[in-house]
Amino acid sequence: MSSHRLAVIVLAAGQGTRMKSDLPKVMHPLAGRPMIRHLIETVQGLSPEKVVVVVGPGMDCVAEEVAPLTTAVQSDRLGTGHAVAQAKAALGEFDGDVLVVFGDTPLITRDTLKRMLAERRGPKQPAVVVLGFKPADPGHYGRLVVGAEGLKAIIEWKDGNAEQRAIPLCNSGVMAIDGRRLWRLVERLSNDNAKGEYYLTDVVALARGDGASCSFVLGEPEELLGVNSRVELAGAEAIVQRRLRLVAMDNGATLIEPDTVWFSWDTKLGRDVVVWPNVVFGKKVQVGDGVTIKGFCHFEGCTIGDGVEIGPFARLRPGAEIEDDAHIGNFVEVKKAKVEKGAKVNHLAYIGDARVGAGANVGAGTITCNYDGFDKSFTDIGAGAFIGSNSSLVAPITVGDGAIVGAGSVVTRDVTPGALAVARGNQMELAGWADRFRERKKAEKAKS
Template structure:
């Protein structure tokens, strides 16, 4: 068996050729999302923090998966003949050193657990290390027969005796071994089973037959649970949300009702951020210190600067930046808009493809008309501008500093600095006409 040093390289082979058949999906299983990101993206993040090299095995026609993993190399498994066959497709990428085989449908394994696995494999005399768990419901998982971490064999549930089925240590499928040993064992795996497939778990038996020490590394079920169905996807989502919430609170974020807040894997929350109940974060959100996100708000692809207050019932869409100390209130939608400091957009408004200067106030019911059916156009609003309620700002438009827009205006041309802009029709009052019109309607209703 090959010797090793602590500085030897380590390669992770990620198996991602699975189809979404059991999920009733046309998308690859690896692309199903958890916490706003594809399952495979979670595993890539953990593995890249531990291993020197990554290679991903995919199936034919999986261009979407190949695009996700770039620039890591991909190997195509043209025939799906089992997990050992899939791992063997990446043999040319093993190099020297250690090799671990991971699964895209085990997406929540932490970098800490992968580090522990690699360290266990590198202990003197250990030829193969594997991940194992003790799930609440062992169900039909393969059982790991071990004593004080020393594995004697893995037995599949269908082949296990009643005593073996009572063992609660279960196989998670992840293996780590010296590259040369792994190559030899993979080539020796046979497919004389009911499905005619080459199973990676058979490597354990081959190693034990050679009297190689096999060690089990235990990790929490929430890290090692497999995701093969929509129900299991939901369980994985719940597990990662719990992890993300606990991490946020440990780092100084207040979650008033943690179980109602849904975070994305890349959500970045600074200390002293306050998140009220029923808030959803999509990908790409950064919230700075002291900001408050009020109830029933949805944020995606945006940055919220210090001391700002968002919501309740606000939607901040991608490409938006909310300046320090700004207010975005109830039923306000912001899209691809940069707001300066101290801006107020408190009620029932829409700002799209806009830039808003410092201390500007946007009145209730104001909208920017940024789309002409073919092109998006920008609205530039200067500093200290007051936009009256129920105004329609038709882009492209430039409103100068300190301008005042009268309520109910439709603004179609640029407004100079310090100007008052009024864009509404003259009011006409016709005496008695209102009463006569309502009387006519009532009579029409009574006469059927």
């Protein structure tokens, strides 16, 4: 046997009826990506020669998600053994190890799978290695029957007696199987059981009947959580988020109140980043070193340079690029725009489809009017420019380097570098008008 060859069969044909969803169960997201992708990334880290994903009929979205991996279709859902059999045409005869994992168990770790493979490749070379665990509530899980000679059998809960159901060691379903034996074992599975299904778990008894040994490895209950309902999905999300927070802190970020910070699977934080409570990182966010992010900010599809200060209550949308030492303040929204080095957009502003030049200052309440109902247009604010509060910059428009826009202006034409642009109605004053108005109103009220 070539002891270091590996293939993986991923069982992902479950309908997930308890999800009450039109979306296949394994496509429901954890930390912003389908749970099947979490599992695929884990197994690919083992460098398998082949991965076959078994899907159900009509699950084109799953096949597209795992592409270019090979998929096989389980048209009739007749149990886990039947599901594995559907991978035979794609996998063929294989003389290495075959891992069988489940698409709805996305939290399993690479270290656990490595321990299974180490056991499979160890001195005893068991035909089957099963991943077991001891949950707080064993419930209706299958039970592992073990003895001095190793794993003796797996008993499904519905087929077990009272003594067997009392066993605390449960079956996760994950297996490492000798590829030379796999198909001979699967072909002999029977559906003579309480559910009328072909149980993959029966390969243990078949292998032992052939004179081969079987073994098990103990895993943590948390990583073997199966996701079959929205409640379990929420539980899995909590576990993923906790893992991501630990990674962020281990890599040098400070999370003031970690449980309130939510990450995407691909969030990248630099060193000495400080994140205040209630911050959400969506997909494709990269944060440089020494950044301070104050509370209640939301980021997606953006890059943040070194030394930036953001928030509170800031929103960076896709295409936002915040360069080093810039400031993005409270209730500021940036979309598809570059805020260059040292620029400040500190209060109640919207910057969309724009450039804010290095060292520029955008006053409170300023907006770039980038959409005319049909097209988006660009606003270019030059380096060192100063935009007064409550200004509207109607794109397409350029404000030159060092120019000043007076507060309250609606600017519709380009502003030359170094100029002052003021575009607002002239202030008018009528002396004594307010006093006369009040007296007249008081008199009218007295008569009524």
